[in-house]
């Protein structure tokens with residue numbers, strides 16, 4: 125596999141480890157929201173799509189799916205200002221909302237989203253993030269976290285580099301020379 129893709133440094137998280145962790149998160153989330161009615165999962169496109177699909181299929185509480193697409197200005201591996209490319213369709217007023225994201229680096233995306241969604245006055249707002257880099261992101265709250273990962277560029281399981289490598293069932297680390 126890595127032989128086919130010389131730009132992979134290594135497989136950081138294999139498929140079994142991801143699936144195991146997603147199952148644990150789904151169990152934890154289901155237990156926390158039990159008895160509170162339906163929740164709305166808001167998945168951040170494109171990166172969150174695979175994580176959300178696996179997570180949702182393992183939830184044992186009623187839930188609705190919706191999606192938002194965000195973009196940050198700036199070059200490929202540096203975060204800049206955030207804007208909404210696609211807004212959700214459901215009304216989240218007075219609803220329990222769980223944001224599903226692929227990764228938190230600087231936290232700018234999640235911070236922007238939290239402010240934006242809170243302005244719509246949901247009953248509650250929590251965040252579920254698959255991976256977190258050791259960036260300057262402690263100002264944003266991640267309520268459910270899959271994995272802490274090192275400060276490297278990762279691809280697969282929804283994550284891309286210039287739209288490539290999104291659909292691998294694992295998460296791989298790119299060699300620095302592939303993205304710098």
Ligand code: IMP
Nearest residue numbers: 203228229230231232233277278283284
């Ligand atoms: P933040 O706003 O700096 O927290 O960056 C979050 C966004 O940057 C994520 O939603 C991803 O789209 C993107 N991103 C950051 N690091 C990576 C990575 O290693 N691989 C793929 N996308 C990444």
Ligand code: MG
Nearest residue numbers: 168169171226
């Ligand atoms: Mg993203």
